[in-house]
Amino acid sequence: MNKTVNINLAGIFFHIDEDAYLKLQRYLEAIKRSFTDSQGRSEIIADIEARIAELFSERVQNDKQVIRIKEVDEVISIMGQPEDYLVDDEIFEDEPKTSYSKKSTSSSASKKLFRDTDNSYIGGVSSGLAHYFGIDTIWIRLAWILLIFGAGTGILLYILLWILVPEAKTTAEKIMMTGDPVNITNIEKKIKDGFDNVSDVAKNVTDSVGSAAKNVTDSVSNAAKNIDFQKQSNKIKSSSKTFFDTVGEIFMFFLKVFAKFIGIILIIVGASALIGLIIGLFSLGVADIIHIPGLDMVEIANAGNTPIWLVSLLSFFAIGIPFFFLFYLGLKILINNLKSIGNIAKFTLLGLWLISLISLIVVGIRQASEFAYDESYIVKTELPITATDTLTIRMVSNDNFSNNFYRNNHGFKLAHDDDGNKIIYSSDVDIRVKSTTDSIATISIEKSADGRSYEIARERAKNINYNFNLRDNILLLDSYLTTNLENKFSDQEVDVVLYIPENTIVYFNNSTKDYLHYKQFEGNIISREDTNHYVKILFDDAECLDCPEEDFEVKVNTPGLKINEEGVEINSDEGNIKIDNKGLKVQSEDVKVNIDSNGINIESDN
Template identity: 45%
Template sequence: DVENKYIGGVCAGLEHYLGIDSLWIRLIFIFFALATGFGFIAYILLWILVPEAVTTSQKLDMKGEPVNISNIEKKIKEGYDEVAERVKGVDYEKVGDKVKSSGRTFFDALGNVIMFFFKVIGKFIGILLIIIGAATLIGLFVGLFTVGTLDIIHIPGMDLYSIFGATETPVWVVSLLTFFVVGIPFFFLLYLGLKILINNLKSIGNIVKFSLLGLWLISIIGLVILGIQEASAHAYSGSTTEREVLYLPAEPDTLMIRPRSSELFDNQENIGFNHMTLTYDENGEQLLFSDDIRFDVTRSSDSLSYLKVRRHADGNSMADARERASNIRYSYALEGSTLSLDNFLTTGIENKVRDQEVHLTLSVPEGTVIGFERGMRRHIGRLTRYDKDIYRGDLVEYYWVMGTNGELQCLDCPENMNSSWGIDEEDSQIIIDENGLDINMRDGRESFKLKIDENGVEIKADDDDE
């Protein structure tokens, strides 16, 4: 009700809807504004969102009266009577009207100041949206479109996309889809900022808006399909296993386990993925190269020694996984009492990166003496059992003999030896004293050690990644 307003006419308008004097409504708004701040926010929102009653029909609608000829006539008559009444009492109401007009002028000025304040905030938000939208679009254009064209030339790292990607989708297609998915929302953010700053900004039109929306949805669907294809490439795990008898010398001798490296180490690319890197053979052909090799020692069920080689890989089906596993190239050699094991595996780049790994299990009869060269430290697996409380990697420091219970027994370990951490006989312990905090957690052969004292923090964990 703008005719009886003090600031925006919100309370005067609510008087007609609620049937409560506008004075009480104003007091309620002031109370909630001072107590919680909600009254101020609610008043501003109503002032912005609720339309003003200007025409005769709007004024009737505001008061809940039907808009018809009779009510319009009544409204006009009331206006005429009100004017006549004021003319009659002009001498008595002159001072009051003057005071009222001064009060309304003050509140009109206050309202203008508040609206100006909100307009300034709106302009600031508009500038912020423009900066965010424009910076994101420029970054996407420079980044994604540059990457999308890099597959035309050979640069380090681009080969990796082709070796672990499940689809043959070109890099530029993926970059373009990503640009649309991320860029279109930020374009509309930029457009919104321009609309806030420029009142008469020309609309881009519904055709463009719906076209961009459709392009955005199509791009999202495309990326989802590519993501599903990538995930399905690792849906199944398959393996192939070979078991060969090792004919050791008739005379008892220490069986030495020796890692065998290759010049392929020197030809690796600097960038890798999941233990896998690119390398080149002597003919300059590309190969996938990995050092994901695990080696365990167990007791043989008879008097012979065996070496079991299990090749493992992922695929989009069990048959595909087994096919990729069978294509893993791995070799070993037994020369007298020395077993040389490749500490790497290779496969063709057409097999792609599918979590390829090789797990070796050496089964020896009871009484066989075994020694490890130091290069085997990081390849000893979890299934190897031994009688000393040391980490798996420390097995290379001593000689071992296979016991009747399938557990390696140390031949040259110091008596009452513990691990280099000074672990007590208890498997798990937490010690807090004047020296600091000492935590040792042990579960079977898995160990974790955390030590905090005046010298700093020491952490050691026994896991596959050393």
Template identity: 45%
Template sequence: MNKTVNINLGGMFFYIDEDAYQKLSRYFDAIKRSLSNSNGQDEIIRDIEMRIAELISEKHTNPKQVISLKELDEVIQIMGQPEDYRLDNEDNDGTAKNSNTFDSNPNGPVKKKLYRDREHGMVGGVLAGLGHYFGVDKVWLRIALLLLVFFYGTGILAYIILWIVMPEAVTTSEKLEMHGEPITISNIEKKVREEFDNVAERIKNADYDKMGKQAKHTAGQFSTSIGDVIVNIFKVFAKVFGVILIICSIPVVISLLIGVFTLGSIHFMRYPWSDYIEAGNFSEYPIWVFGLLMFFSIGIPFFFLALLGFKLLITNMRSIGSAAKYTLLGLWLVSIGLLIAMGINEAVERSEEGRATQKQSFTLNPQDTLQISFKHNDFYARNVHDRDGIKITQDSTDAPVMYSNNVRLYIEKTSEASPYISIEKQARGNSVSNARKVAEKIRYSYKISGNKLILDNYWLTDTSNKFRDQDVEVHLYLPEGTKFKADESVRDYDNSYDEFFNLHFSSDEYIYKVEHEQVKCLNCPENENEFGDVAGAVQVSSNSDTITTATTTTTIRDENGKVIIETKTPAPPPAPAAPGTGGKGLTTDKNGTIIKK
């Protein structure tokens, strides 16, 4: 039965078998002896300890596991023995020469790991780290990033996400992994020696007089506690910013998660808006796929923002791990690509416009007046004025249909002898031909009975045709001299050109006549008929206290000169004069009422 020892190795606590502990102690003693003449011996030993601690942590799933002698031998085999690469002598130029070139890796080729290289980077070291990982000069990556910045700013967003995801190469082991070099004692020593040589070279070439003056100037500036105050202010700002990130990010992620489950349940449960969502989906993918892609493309950046907020609040918070970061990054990139493809497909499906036209001539006696009206269907609406843009409902057979009141009436003039009606059904699609096919599937009806034209105020189509901007235009072409009357339902659907036909809303008893250039109302009051002649006038007596207003007489005669309709309407009074002035011989009050002089 062996004893166990609790040790601190590279800042991590482990339980180790007593025999393994003694062997580990001898191993470190041998390393220290081999590095006795090396610069940065303490730094090398610390990096070696951290690397050994990482290798042991990878083998242990429970922090209470004990390091056995077998596990220690496996770790030492990876790290190598000190005598294999001890530096025996140095060349004349001061560089160390290895007595035994031990360059092989016991575990085979080493895979590179993605880290940020702050030492060779300009901002966060992201591009420098990517350059090491892919073997590309960071200059080309900077050019690519600059181009992406001008592409809707995607370069900045990608750089920020990579900055959050990629860890920084801080330790010597991480710097070796960044370059794909095996983490052995010789490589650790080599890396540390290079860093010490670089520092020594900078010190050797430094201008000490200039540095002394700068140091003296800096010491004078920071002789007070201003620096500490500024640092504390930045720490408080970081905490507040972290709280803001958490408050803004977590609700977005939760809302997106609820949306994904809601969209995913459409195939199992029916919601009032389920058919509307399906009718707007032109892709071959189910709607829950779109929701899942939206969750990944929007939720993953907000998740990392929330994670950044927690890190600003909790300084010693552990990372979620490289595997999780790379997995989420991959999901985000794939989601963005698929969403772009689906968006292009949605746009293409509505890119072209097509129409289907149905024309019918009818006979109208010259003496007759055409009666125009719209009617509704009691199955879909309460009355003719109950209107909807587009809604999904069920027909009399309980089949789902799209119902809409997008019907427009145009009254126009024709040079043909007989009037005719043209029904134009319109829709959009990925081509003119497909758009025309969708338009042909619109169901719209009307009825001509004697001198009555009864138009449906709605159209129907199957829900399988999707939302494609369907609508119906009714063009009524009337020859010159045709008289017609429009009831009150027409006002909701009339879209005629005002220069040709101006529908009067004050009454549905008005009779209109198609003339050479425009439609004229035959029995409208002159103050409403902008095309008529004023038969009466307003007379104001300068020697009287009263106003005499003539009447407007409208007379309609048949072909034999017989009076059919005759109306008398008082003409409107003149606008009141300014208070106190009136007209000649008149005085008005502040409301414009004529009072006796």
């Protein structure tokens, strides 16, 4: 049973075994003695203790766990033995002589991303990225300039990195930022470099002292590099490392490279989507404020009357939040020590995403319900046209509207009437013609529209404006329909049904071609082929009076007989006969007959 001691190391509380405590105490005292005459001694000792406390924290699973000699030995292995720094070996005489070699004093540190505020212009993001990727800071800053002035994406990305990437505050973090192992050597070097920089700025240190300090620093740095090199060389050449360990490390290396590549892809995709959504939301907001004409079309189609800004905001959250997490995931893959956004932020974003998604579904259902009912409103008017009359039908356009706008797909647009008022305009007008036994003609205007209820759909259909006029047996039909903006676009359409007495002659002007059906069907007796012709109305049929006669054409192609526009050709085993515009040719084994414009020519083998 061993005693335990409670210690406070760099502000962190630990339970430590008594033997381990004694060893750690001697180790720290040896380190302090090694820096007795060093500049910045207190800062070096404080950072070393902070690093030791950090290493202990990584090895402690809970607050009640006790630090043992094993953990102390591991920390000493990472930080370095005191005898490497000219400390009296006698204070360790009671320890086993199997001390750790110098080659094991450096830990294989992995480079981590921090913001380097010591060399920053704004937030230290560029300097931190330069350290992480091992390139000069000028290239990172040039990339920001290109992103900002190129596509404008650099500002948002810089702000996100500024928020998410932690600042390198401690000496250990500044060393990890450059990828160097966090041990006594590098902590001492980093602090002394800081003092050297201050001395250079203040110009209070002579050139000779500065040169000496530089030489000492270079010597320590070279020694550290040599130690690292020797460590890696011996590690590779170690006999304890098996072939399978090497294969495993190679596999893990490529796996990490692939993971980093995936992280970069996620960052690019997430950032691009977020930037695009922000630009789109901003543009839509500006367009709504200054009333850009394109938004009027959206407002007309918004039958559910949901505010456009609300739909755009909900869409931004519903789409943008998943892409934000993709971006954050990419950063987590690339940056091992990325600052967490916290559970509160995560659950808040998740709740906001669910609310936005459910709200969009509700808006979509409401919008779809506006087309649930299709109702009609019919107005019939008698026309003074009898069986003895000839009726001409034409389509009439309006100078304020485009006559053939969206005619093929029955679209709509915003237009202005003669008084300058905004109205909805559509060319969804169809003409059907039916025969009747009545003595006079009748025109039926069938208006139809959609709505979320029968009453709304019928009211919208009733509010459709459509006009026609009869002048001297010439029926003028509007080629368009209109309705007020408050009716929204609800698939409004007009069917013009003409009931014409039998034996009446009708002439459809070429302007009606696009409004007639391409074939006869369900009582409709006039098609597009009948335009520009005089047509006589019959019982459920129509007869074209001035259509050209169709050419009679026969084509036969069977074994032994061929009939086409070139003539007739008969073939058999005994011979063949050919009749065309040149004459008649008969050929057999014994006789050849040729009758053409030159006369009759008969040839016989006999």
